[in-house]
Amino acid sequence: MSERQITLEVLRYRPESESEPVFQSYSVPCQEEWVVLDALNYIKDNLDRTLSYRWSCHMAVCGSCGMVINDNPMLSCKAFLRDLPDHIRVEPLHNFPIERDLMVELDDFMDKLKSVKPYLIPDQPVAEEDGTYRQSSAQLKKYKPFAMCINCMACYSVCPQYGLNEGFVGPAALALAHRYNVDSRDQGRRAREDVVASNTGIWECTFVGACSEVCPKNVDPAAAIQQTKIASTVDYFKDLLMPGKRDKSGNAKQAAGDGA
Amino acid sequence: MARSNKPIVWGLFAAGGTVTAFFVPALMVVLGLAVPFGLLSPNDLSFDRVYGIVAHPLGRLILFGFITVSLWHAAHRTRTTVHDLGISNDGITMFICYGVAGLGTVLAAVFLLLL
DSSP states (O other), X not given: OOEEEEEEEEEEOOXXXXXXXXXEEEEEEEETTOBHHHHHHHIIIIIOTTOOOOOOOSSSSSOTTEEEETTEEEETTTOBGGGSOSEEEEEOOTTSOEEETTEEOOXXXXXXXXXXXXXXXXXXXXXXXXXXXXXXXXXXXXXXGGGOOOOOOHHHHHOHHHHHOTTSXXXXXXXXXXHHXXXXXXXXXXXXXXXXXXXTTGGXXXXXXXXXXXXXXXXXXXXXXXHHHHHHHHHHHHHHHOGGGBOTTSOBOOOTTOOO | OOBOSTHHHHHHHHHHHHHHHHHHHHHIIIIIIITTTTSSOGGGGOHHHHHHHHHSHHHHXXXXXXXXXXXXXXXXXXXXXXXXXXXXXXXXXXXXXXXXXXXXXXXXXXXXHHO
């Protein structure tokens, strides 16, 4: 195994002693097959125990270790050193308040995820004795790509709309809403539209597409948002032409299977 | 949260994008390549022939739809680009962009009716 000396320039922020984030450099002896997370772990274990960052699975599944590496938001467990130069700059995800070092505040994102009702909303309550859902592979294929999100927030880090307006629900949460909207078991699109089709929902997106470019799981949030725009536009004009169709809760009566 | 009224302009924007994506390349092939390279005879695009197509009620209707949705597409895209550039004066931007598109819609209707 060959060893490579790499300089890691890490953005540090310790709110109890610093008013502004500052860069700190570490020289790390790295193995060629390491990822950036391994180098950070080396720093934590051998050079500086005060460095704070989040990680868990080390296999691009948990979504905890999203950070900006040489200006690109990525999972540090998927950022192979063999693909990077000898000088690597590591920063916390952009567009979020820094909590400490490479850790950002998650509260806003978590609230937004919850706000889009990311769970199945069937027309009729489903009981255990009803048995299992039946779903064809074609129906599964419709939503599966949008179900791959691991909430790493890389898309929020590059989204210019989220940077301009922090009220924007954002790519991952809107893609997740779309994932349920196009699920054949779900009839909750109308219930989600109060948030999804508001001025801070899909309509804030101007289709820059950066979210889809950086997603480490190949979710395509930009496509999800555009598809939701089409469905919401159809709903908008339906409501305008047939205002009596909506019940008191604001949910329109829908035929089963009309989830797209 | 209240649902947005943006579907109105976005509907025109989406229609304009789709229509121009399909028709502009075809127009470019016909006008920019087929005629100059002699694939079409110049007589095929003679004034009388094109006028006959455009002045037909169906021709006017199609042309009106094509021009207006393209204008609204450009207007909405310009508005969002201004927003992307960080200029937050949305009221004025909307007024100018949609004003130009609205004026273009009226002018297109007038000229097509007077053809």
